Amino acid sequence: MPKEKTTKVCIRAQPDPVYAVLSARGRLACVDGVLIPSLLQRKAAEKQEKGTKSRAKKDPKAPKRALSAYMFFSQDWRERIKAENPDAGFGEIGKLLGAKWKELDDEEKKPYIDQAAADKARAEHEKSEYDGKKADSAGSGGDDDE
Numbered sequence: 001m002p003k004e005k006t007t008k009v010c011i012r013a014q015p016d017p018v019y020a021v022l023s024a025r026g027r028l029a030c031v032d033g034v035l036i037p038s039l040l041q042r043k044a045a046e047k048q049e050k051g052t053k054s055r056a057k058k059d060p061k062a063p064k065r066a067l068s069a070y071m072f073f074s075q076d077w078r079e080r081i082k083a084e085n086p087d088a089g090f091g092e093i094g095k096l097l098g099a100k101w102k103e104l105d106d107e108e109k110k111p112y113i114d115q116a117a118a119d120k121a122r123a124e125h126e127k128s129e130y131d132g133k134k135a136d137s138a139g140s141g142g143d144d145d146e
Contacts, residue, residue: 072112
């Protein structure tokens, strides 16, 4: 069986640099004759100790964000681009849409910009209503006797 390759690594945790011999497979290191876990094993252990941070659940009743002019354009043109390039993948279609969007002048972009402005107004209105309802329900404290 061939001898495993080792690497000499400087560990700067102590005031004086200590050199460790790490195996090529990253299993164990030897520092001054004492076996220690490898850097990968230590990082994995630290990650388990920290645990995964759980995100707050998103409210399914929350209003959707407004779409940009480009998104309205891409919704409108995606089928046309697919028909012209049937063998194109998802990424390629995105690149073609981006190139087409850059080619358009301001006059051709205007309908999509108008759609985006209307959608932005809709989203702001829905958000203000949602925030108002959210504040009302938090302010009432669950008392229905009022």
